[in-house]
Amino acid sequence: MAGWVGDTVNLNVLIGLAMGLNLLALGSSRIPSVIRAMSVQGVLLGIMPVLLATELDWHVAIVALATVTGKGLVIPALLRRAMRAVSIEREVEPIVGFELSLLLGAGATIGAVATARWLPVLPEHSGTLLVPGAMATVATGFILLVGRVKAITQVCGYLILENGIYLFGLLLIRSTPVLVEAGVLLDVTVGVFVIGIIVDRIQRTFDSLDTRKLTALRE
């Protein structure tokens, strides 16, 4: 039992770090640092299922391994490559300013911790920060998605939003069938590839990744 409590503490430290990375991503003015925050967050997320499991079985191991490679290595590498290939300026260019983003992100984090107390959770999850962590990360993803103009930063926002959903999914890790998990992972991966292709098309067609140039369609 003591070991289990210790694991909860470790888990909360990781979730706390992930929430800190949210703020880092919101405050970064350079795209590589946003990508780095996102990839470190991905690695942290990958370690969590191992801490959460009572014993290490192959199901948990696969989820952990797939997450660390996918979210921590492959996707950030793809984004960095896309960034180099199009040789864009590395400034983030916010619609919502950095200070305001940070304030919004911090507000969302506090709000998440406050509201999560009202939600009933199973006893095994009661000491963890999983629910507030998920809510804060989803909110961060939204702020980046809406508040940035470069297509790559928007993609980062989308991926951070997905990290938040993954955090929430950890609550269900023992009850989700592998088949469904595989399907979810596949959809997400394909989604990232499709987004990558379209980002490439935007670059080639508009000679820029500034989504403010996408304004031909309106009433």
Added chain:
Amino acid sequence: MREILLIVLPLVGALVAAAWPSDRTRPWLLPVVGGAHLGLAMWLLASPPVVSPGDWMGFDPLARAVLPVVSLLFFICALYAVAYLRIRRDRPNRVFVAMLLTVIGLLSAGHQARHLGLLWVGTEAVTLAAVPLLHFNDTPRSIEATWKYLLVGGTGIALSLLGSLCLGYASLHGGGGGDMTFVALTAQGTGLSLPWVRIAWVLLLVGYGTKMGLAPMHTWKPEAYGEAPGIVGAILAGGVTTVAFTAILRVRSVVGAAGAGAIADRTLLIIGLFSMLVAAVFLLATRNFKRMLGYSSVEHMGILSIGASLGAAGVWAALFHVWSNSLTKGALFLSAANIRRATGSASVDDVRGAAVLTPRSAALFVAGMFAVTAAPPFGPFFSELRLIRVALADGQGVAVAMILGCLLLAFFGISRVVFAIVDGRPRPSAKKGIGRLAEAPGTILPPLVFLGLSLWLGLFTPTLLQEVWSAAGLQLFPVP
């Protein structure tokens, strides 16, 4: 077995299409596979298989009530696609044909999914498979539309996943064993943790509502329908949106069993009315006849949402409307595509005199306009009448008044655009002869068939279909 073939057959067809060497003959795969799919779907409609309650996939009453019309829509669009891709020799069609087939295969999976997670995987795979279809023309405008579709649609994907997880956690917290089939969730009923069910409902309604195109999550719709080829618009408006609608219906029945049905109905009614209102206002403002179809689709999704809020009788009317709207939209999208191709523009400012340039398409477009704005005796008139009668019987007088007001505004908006492009003298810049090129039997017969089907559905609604819709209502609202 037959119901699994509905999924496997198009996916195999997609692989064949991807490997097929010739751009000239590849489009014929579409009607071949589509015809086989339609045959299977009609056979299943006539003699449905037995679905055991624990199945993750199955041709259950709800799938039986919707999937046949999606298959019918796809087959007729596939026939049009052969003629269309013959005209569009300039564009490679390998990806286009393969992805169209993938879409109908995944749609069949999404409609038959009886498991919360599988439903998400199926419907969202459809969203992604549709992406290459949107930028078939590869113009800057189509890339822009695709990017907006991806960003808005991707957020919808993410929120519906989060909602599915919340519903799953509601079951776990209530002591469920982790069985996420809709049957098991409904059986758990009030045992589900209510706070989580409420959160799940909001997220799933917003997530799947984005895919359906309910306002205010509809912003991808006019862009996508405005820039994608007509067949893609027809399949998105009549097929892809309906899978999101049935997803909402399935979730709604779980939420109802958990004891939050009243809240769910109220949100569905409000979001439905809001969609109709937003659509009506934008229909009055738009100056592009393909974007107009996008807003019209938002309006009809609003009608479906209102139907879903009115119990089993409302679902009956909504399923009727799924059929009549899908078939009517087919006629509109395909005839609009003909006009767009002949005149080179979709803007009211550039297009005049379509009745002279493309007389047959223009006639179809005008007839389709009357059909979609619920003029008798077309299908939408009868399905909307049914919905209004159900709403009145339910005591929703204010809602009915709003529905009628929005329908009237939508009629003004749509007829304004349609007659602006049909009437008048063609612009001198419009080239002679293009009209005839665009009006081959291959591009005129499919919308004509759609219009005929819409008329037939309104005048002679088959008893078989009425029974099927009732059975679907009974599946969602079981009589205790």
